[in-house]
Amino acid sequence: MIETLIYFFTSLLIIFIPFFYWKKHSSKSSDAVQQYQENLQSGMTEPVTLHPKIDPNQCIMAGACVTACPEGEILGIVNGRAQIIQPSKCIGHGACQSACPTDAISLVFGTASRGVDIPSVKETFETNIDGVYIAGELGGMGLVRNAITQGKEAVEYISKSLSNRNNGCYDILIVGSGPAGLAATLQAKKEKLSYLTLEQEQDFGGTVFSFPRQKLVMTQPMDIPLYGKFNQREIKKESLLELWETITKKNNIKINLGEKVESITKDGDLFNIVSSKTRYTAKRILLAIGRRGSPRKLGVVGEATTKVTYKLIDPEQYKNKHILVVGGGDSAVEAALRLGEQEGTTVTLSYRKDAFSRIKEKNRSQIVAAEKAGWLKILFESQVKSIDDQSVVLKLKDDEITISNDYLFVLIGGELPTVFVQNIGIEMETKFGVQ
Numbered sequence: 001m002i003e004t005l006i007y008f009f010t011s012l013l014i015i016f017i018p019f020f021y022w023k024k025h026s027s028k029s030s031d032a033v034q035q036y037q038e039n040l041q042s043g044m045t046e047p048v049t050l051h052p053k054i055d056p057n058q059c060i061m062a063g064a065c066v067t068a069c070p071e072g073e074i075l076g077i078v079n080g081r082a083q084i085i086q087p088s089k090c091i092g093h094g095a096c097q098s099a100c101p102t103d104a105i106s107l108v109f110g111t112a113s114r115g116v117d118i119p120s121v122k123e124t125f126e127t128n129i130d131g132v133y134i135a136g137e138l139g140g141m142g143l144v145r146n147a148i149t150q151g152k153e154a155v156e157y158i159s160k161s162l163s164n165r166n167n168g169c170y171d172i173l174i175v176g177s178g179p180a181g182l183a184a185t186l187q188a189k190k191e192k193l194s195y196l197t198l199e200q201e202q203d204f205g206g207t208v209f210s211f212p213r214q215k216l217v218m219t220q221p222m223d224i225p226l227y228g229k230f231n232q233r234e235i236k237k238e239s240l241l242e243l244w245e246t247i248t249k250k251n252n253i254k255i256n257l258g259e260k261v262e263s264i265t266k267d268g269d270l271f272n273i274v275s276s277k278t279r280y281t282a283k284r285i286l287l288a289i290g291r292r293g294s295p296r297k298l299g300v301v302g303e304a305t306t307k308v309t310y311k312l313i314d315p316e317q318y319k320n321k322h323i324l325v326v327g328g329g330d331s332a333v334e335a336a337l338r339l340g341e342q343e344g345t346t347v348t349l350s351y352r353k354d355a356f357s358r359i360k361e362k363n364r365s366q367i368v369a370a371e372k373a374g375w376l377k378i379l380f381e382s383q384v385k386s387i388d389d390q391s392v393v394l395k396l397k398d399d400e401i402t403i404s405n406d407y408l409f410v411l412i413g414g415e416l417p418t419v420f421v422q423n424i425g426i427e428m429e430t431k432f433g434v435q
Contacts, residue, residue, distance in 0.1 A: 050094075050107050050108070050109055050137070051084060051087065051090045051107065051108065051109075052065070052075065052084060052090070052096050052097060052105045052106070052107060052108075053105065053106050053107070053108045054081065054082045054083065054084070054104055054105055055104045055105075055106075056081050056104075057104075058102045058103065058104035059081040059082050059102065059104040060101070060102055060104075061077055061080055061081060061082070062100075062101055062102075063077060063082075064099040064100060064101060065082050065096035065097075065099050065100050065105060066082065066096075067099075068095040068096050068098070068099035069095055069096050073085070073086060074086050074090050074096075075096055082104070082105075094107055108431065109431040110430070110431040110432050111432065112432055114432075116430065116431050117418050117428040117429070117430055117431075118428065118429055118430075118431050119134050119138065119421055119426050119427070119428055119429075120426075120427045120428065120429050121133075121134050124154075124157040125150065125153065125154040125157060125286075126157070127426045127427070128425070128426060128427045129266065129424060129425050129426055131266070131269070131271065131283065131284050131285060132264075132271075132284075132285045132287065132424060132426065133154045133157070133158060133284065133285065133286045133287070134154075134286070134287045134288075134426075135147065135150035135151045135153075135154040135180040135181075135184060135286060135287075135288050136150055136151060136176070136178060136179060136180025136181070136288045136289075136290060137178070137180070137290045137291050138287060138288070138289055138290055138291055138417065138421070144179045144222070144240075145221070145222040147178065147179040147180040147183070147288075148179045148180065148182075148183040148222050148223070148224060149183070149222070149223070150180055150183075151179065151180035151181060151182070151183030151184035151185075151187065151286075151288055152183045152184065152186075152187045152223070152225050154180075154184060154286055155172065155184045155187035155188050155191060155193070155286065156187065156191070158171075158172055158193075158284045158286065159188075159191040159193060161284070162193070162283060162284070165192075165193065165194065168281075169194075169270060169280075169281040169282055169283060170194050170195060170196050170280060170281065170282040170283070171188070171193040171194045171195060171282070171283055171284060172184075172188055172193055172194075172195045172196075172282060172283070172284045172285070172286060173195070173196050173197075173198070173271070173273055173280060173282035173284070173285055173286070174188065174195060174196070174197040174198070174286045174288060175197075175198055175261050175285070175286065175287050175288060175289050176197075176198075176199060176287065176288035176289040176290060177197055177199040177201075177204035177255050177257075177288075178288060178289075178290055180288035181197060181199070181286075181288035181289075182204065182244055182248070183224065183225055184197075184286050184288055185197045185248075185253055185255065186224065186225035186226045186227070186247065186248075186251065186253065187225040187226075189225075189226060189251055189253060190225050190226050196256065196280060196282070197253075197254075197255045197256065198255075198256045198259045198260070198261055198275060199255055199256065199257050199258070199259065200258070200259065200260035200261070200276075200294060201257065201258070202257050202258045203257065204244070204248075204255050204257065224247065226247065226250075226251050227247050230243070256275075256277075259275050259276055259277050260275060260276040260294070261273060261274075261275050261276075261420075262274045262275060262276060263423065264285060264424050265424075266425075269283065270282070270283060271283070271284075271285050273285070287421070289417050289420075290417075291416070291417065294414060294415045294417075295310035295311070295410065295413075295414050295415075296410075296412050296413045296414055296415055297310075297410065298326065298384050298410055298412075300384050300385060300386055300387060301385075301386040301387065302386050302387030302388050303387055303410075305387060305388075305389065307387075307389070307405075307406065307407050307408060308387065308407075308408045308410060309407065309408070309409055309410070310409070310410050310411070311409075311411075312335040312338065312339070312409060312411075315335075315338040315339050315341065315342055316342060318339055318342055318345055318406075318407060319342045319343050319344055319345055320342075320343065320344035320345060321342075321344075321345055321346075321406040321407055322345075322346050322403070322404045322405050322406045322407075323336075323339050323345060323346065323347045323348070323405070323406065323407050323408075323409065324347075324348050324349075324350060324384075324392050324403065324405050324407075324408045324409070325339065325347060325348070325349045325350070325408075325409045325411060326349075326350045326351075326384060326408065326409065326410045326411065326412060327349075327350075327351065327409075327410070327411035327412045327413075328351035328352070328353055328356055328357070328359070329358070329359060329411070329412075329413070330359050330360055330363055331411045332349065332351075332409075332411040332412070333349070333356070333359055333363045333364075333366075333367050334363060335409055335411055336349045336367065336370075336376060337363070337366055337367060337370060337376070339409075340370055340375050340376045346375075346377075347375070347376045347377070348376075348377045348378075348379060348403060349367070349376065349377070349378045349379065350379045350382045350383070350384065350394060351378070351379070351380055351381075351382065352381065352382065352383050353380065353381065354380050354381050355380065379394065379396065381396065381397045382394045382395065382396050382397075383395050384408075385400065387405075387408060390404065390405065391403060391404055391405050392405040392408060
């Protein structure tokens, strides 16, 4: 009798354990398919930066890549293999590649249908223009740790290439203060080079600074010039920026913030640099400007005022304010929703077209619900005409209106650095989903 019961319950376990395993993974696969379909319908199917490419012949559906991603729900199991289901949200952490037990994941730029232009660089990080170097995301390296390594190594190569130093012009001019630019600046100080670092934004940190609060930005240790080994495996945005600020202050590092490089030309062995403020001369140039480029602007009267910004970092600081958000993409809609959640804040969303297109269905339903609830107003077919300290003038289809305004967010995309790089004379190659 006892043996019969043991046999019976063992049989049940043999039957139901695989069943529950299958049901669990089937449910997750179904969710992943639904998420991918939503992104497909909204047109959000192309990654914007470094992203995973999965070899279906090596994928064993372990799911380690899915759980390893710090962003969550970027990858999913679809039809028996891993797949990137939210391509536009991937920022190239690379944790999925490290977690894959069968090396089925490689990190690439571009896809088979959409190529991405990457500058051609040598092993020394030098481009086809003698004396111009590239490090970080612009050159195809999007991970924070690797961008830091590239910035450091590029300056080491530059230092070795210089025969005369500190003789009337800068040894090196560094463009950008993201991970690669900061590491390059620290290494230049360590090498005792005369250097200058220019950053077009008002804050250093590059793309990292623009990430949302408490975002996990790094998942591996790194070696920082003038600091040494940083062994913490995971670090969030605020902690990383605080670390960088501490290191730069300790080493008296100066970065010219709010100064954009307009042009770079070569005259003999030297480079002439024209910025938004003045002119410089340097022997070597290191571009560490990332791939996001400059935010696209409205080009209207009053846009230069300090109340106009091109990214949303901390919604909570805009409580009890009158906000105008300009744009009709996911970034603009999501910013409007987050701002509208703040106590006492009124939000108006201005979009030049007559309806939203190519936004996620979830965002579409939320923004419509917000307008129906009365805490957010949408003005289609509207454009900003002028801006002053207390208001904004909007041109509608057949009219003009003036609305009270404390802050204005312009979220209408960016101007990629490709043209700037090509104007210098740097050769590009198009990557179609290959390393």
